[in-house]
Amino acid sequence: MAFQTPPIATPEEAAELGVTVSELALKKASIRVRSYLTGRASLVATTNATAGDSLKEVVITIAQRLQTDNPALATGIQSEGSDGQSVTYGWDAWQGISTLVKGETEALDRLFPSLGFSISVGA
Numbered sequence: 001m002a003f004q005t006p007p008i009a010t011p012e013e014a015a016e017l018g019v020t021v022s023e024l025a026l027k028k029a030s031i032r033v034r035s036y037l038t039g040r041a042s043l044v045a046t047t048n049a050t051a052g053d054s055l056k057e058v059v060i061t062i063a064q065r066l067q068t069d070n071p072a073l074a075t076g077i078q079s080e081g082s083d084g085q086s087v088t089y090g091w092d093a094w095q096g097i098s099t100l101v102k103g104e105t106e107a108l109d110r111l112f113p114s115l116g117f118s119i120s121v122g123a
Helices: 011-016 023-036 053-068 091-095 102-111
Strands: 079-082 085-088
Touching: 011 023, 011 053, 023 053, 023 102, 053 102
Parallel strands: none
Antiparallel strands: 079 085
16 A cells, blocks of 8 residues: 655755655655644645745654664663663653654644634623
8 A cells, every 4th residue: 555645855855955864764754744733734735846845854854863763762672781881762762763752843833833723602
């Protein structure tokens, strides 16, 4: 089954920014962005032709992170050590395996503010 919508950014556009990412990572990043922004503006149907440069940069950054995540994080390890040295991964890094990290959601929120609404009750 093929994806219904193309990635928001292409490997060629990433290369223009000096980043090498796979098309698969860009597809995953695009799916996460569209899922996060569902209900905001009309982004869900955004194609390469209408996506802004800022949005493409965010997607490329997410794709780059998805390609370089530590495999230990994917298995749920939040701390590991060897030869007297250790590294601890924060909650945000661990959560970023299956969703977006805080900086990414903040960038998307600036680009696409939530559509606020109010409900009037009474006469």
